[in-house]
Amino acid sequence: MLVGSIAAGVLGYVLQVLMGRMLGVQEYALFSAIMALFTILATPLSTMVMLISRKVSEYFANQDNSAITYVYYTIHKRSMVAGVLILGLGFAFDSEIQHYLKAPTSVPVYALALLLFVTSFPFVNNAFLQGLQKFAWLSASSALNAIFKICLSVVFVWAGYGVSGAIGGAALAYILTWAITYLALWGTLQKGLGQTSKAQSITLGSAFPVFVANGAFAVMTQLDMVLVNYFFPAHEAGLYAAASILGKAVLYLPGGIALALFPMVAERHAREEGSAHLLMQALGLTFILCGIGATIYFFCGEWFVQLVYGDQYREAGELLQYYGFAIFPMSIVMVVEYFLIAKGRVLFAYLFMLIAPLQIMAVYYFHESLFSIIAIMALFGMTVVTIGLALLWRAFVAGKR
Numbered sequence: 001m002l003v004g005s006i007a008a009g010v011l012g013y014v015l016q017v018l019m020g021r022m023l024g025v026q027e028y029a030l031f032s033a034i035m036a037l038f039t040i041l042a043t044p045l046s047t048m049v050m051l052i053s054r055k056v057s058e059y060f061a062n063q064d065n066s067a068i069t070y071v072y073y074t075i076h077k078r079s080m081v082a083g084v085l086i087l088g089l090g091f092a093f094d095s096e097i098q099h100y101l102k103a104p105t106s107v108p109v110y111a112l113a114l115l116l117f118v119t120s121f122p123f124v125n126n127a128f129l130q131g132l133q134k135f136a137w138l139s140a141s142s143a144l145n146a147i148f149k150i151c152l153s154v155v156f157v158w159a160g161y162g163v164s165g166a167i168g169g170a171a172l173a174y175i176l177t178w179a180i181t182y183l184a185l186w187g188t189l190q191k192g193l194g195q196t197s198k199a200q201s202i203t204l205g206s207a208f209p210v211f212v213a214n215g216a217f218a219v220m221t222q223l224d225m226v227l228v229n230y231f232f233p234a235h236e237a238g239l240y241a242a243a244s245i246l247g248k249a250v251l252y253l254p255g256g257i258a259l260a261l262f263p264m265v266a267e268r269h270a271r272e273e274g275s276a277h278l279l280m281q282a283l284g285l286t287f288i289l290c291g292i293g294a295t296i297y298f299f300c301g302e303w304f305v306q307l308v309y310g311d312q313y314r315e316a317g318e319l320l321q322y323y324g325f326a327i328f329p330m331s332i333v334m335v336v337e338y339f340l341i342a343k344g345r346v347l348f349a350y351l352f353m354l355i356a357p358l359q360i361m362a363v364y365y366f367h368e369s370l371f372s373i374i375a376i377m378a379l380f381g382m383t384v385v386t387i388g389l390a391l392l393w394r395a396f397v398a399g400k401r
Contacts, residue, residue: 004139005256009249011146013308015153016245019166020309022157025238031163032241033101033229034112036222043215045120048075049127050210050262050341056131057266065191068128072189075124083117090116100230103163111167118174125181128188133263137184139256141177148173209350210341216352217337220359220380221251221330224373227360231367239316240370242309243301247323250293251331254286258338265342276396279339283332290331294324319370326374329381333388340392351391355384 020028052075059067090097090113094106103109122145129138149170156165225244229237261282265275297304301324302317309316359380366372 008142008146009252015150017308018154026234027163029229029234029237029241031166033226036225039222040218043218045123047211047214049123052127053131054266056128057263058270060132061267061270069189079120086116087113107164111164115167115171118171122174122178128185130263141181145173145177148176213352216356219356227363242313242316243319243323246320247327250290250324251327253289253293254331254335257282257285258335262338262342265339269343282335286331286335290328294328297324322374326378329385332385351388355380
């Protein structure tokens with residue numbers, strides 16, 4: 001999972017670099033803002049993935065094939081209905097979204113709505129691959145999706161479709177990824193066909209705290225790009241986008257660790273077995289990987305930006321030097337959050353509800369420079385991780401393992 005996550009991350013950065021060079025600084029700012037907004041709006045999908053994966057892990061532990069099959073097709077039907085609603089909202093509020101994103105036309109907004117519509121289906125497949133602990137397929141899925149995005153988005157941008165083509169290429173990539181991962185699940189799904197299932201649906205009460213946690217996490221790590229695109233001139237926003245995209249590698253480095261940790265903890269929790277040692281191992285790896293990444297950026301940030309994006313983004317190098325350390329605390333939060341949600345606990349959800357709005361307000365009132373945005377992210381990230389780990393340690397000492 002770690003190797004696959006890094007490979008997918010590298011390919012994802014290849015796409016970002018190609019888009020940065022092909023679109024230019026100003027259009028790249030719009031592209032980055034749209035993709036950041038996509039990440040935030042797709043929060044319900046990430047919530048769905050975590051809940052589905054936890055439920056599938058329980059069924060997998062009990063060898064309940066009929067429940068696995070039933071849940072899979074039921075969720076696909078519901079995803080289709082939700083996708084149609086998303087498309088409708090995109091068309092209904094296209095002018096408002098266009099204005100906020102400073103897009104020249106409504107076409108990028110329609111492309112964003114299409115991307116949100118198709119994304120849910122491969123997300124469901126990945127949730128089942130994760131719950132069934134098919135890590136090789138899950139890892140390959142991420143890499144293949146990144147390859148498809150590179151090929152399709154580059155072709156569409158090269159053909160003259162600009163930002164809309166880049167986003168449309170990503171949407172087609174998700175469709176291809178769904179088709180391939182469905183083949184990986186085919187054998188397992190066939191085992192449960194024709195059997196009576198007693199599977200329980202995922203309730204709103206269990207989904208809401210997870211949704212809050214994932215939504216606030218996305219806001220704290222992604223909304224900075226959307227706000228910078230709104231408050232700053234296009235050129236400065238483009239420079240910030242380059243630094244932000246490279247800097248967030250520190251956040252994504254432990255992604256494979258978190259994905260592998262989640263179903264293992266969920267399965268052990270279903271069997272009433274302890275898993276604190278898994279969290280300690282995951283946090284140890286996270287500190288090492290992210291600490292090294294942030295340190296490299298601090299000393300070699302300017303060189304990285306010029307090497308990757310070219311001279312037109314040279315001024316972003318100084319921003320990158322500090323962005324890695326600013327985002328570092330949230331990588332720790334991500335790993336701990338996955339661990340807790342796998343055990344059915346949502347400690348960070350309520351903490352996020354308090355701190356995420358404060359971070360947005362701080363950016364709104366104190367955006368004097370791009371460096372002030374980075375400082376605000378660092379301050380609130382440290383606040384979350386400090387309070388969160390203190391509460392977690394208190395619960396551990398009290399015996400709530």
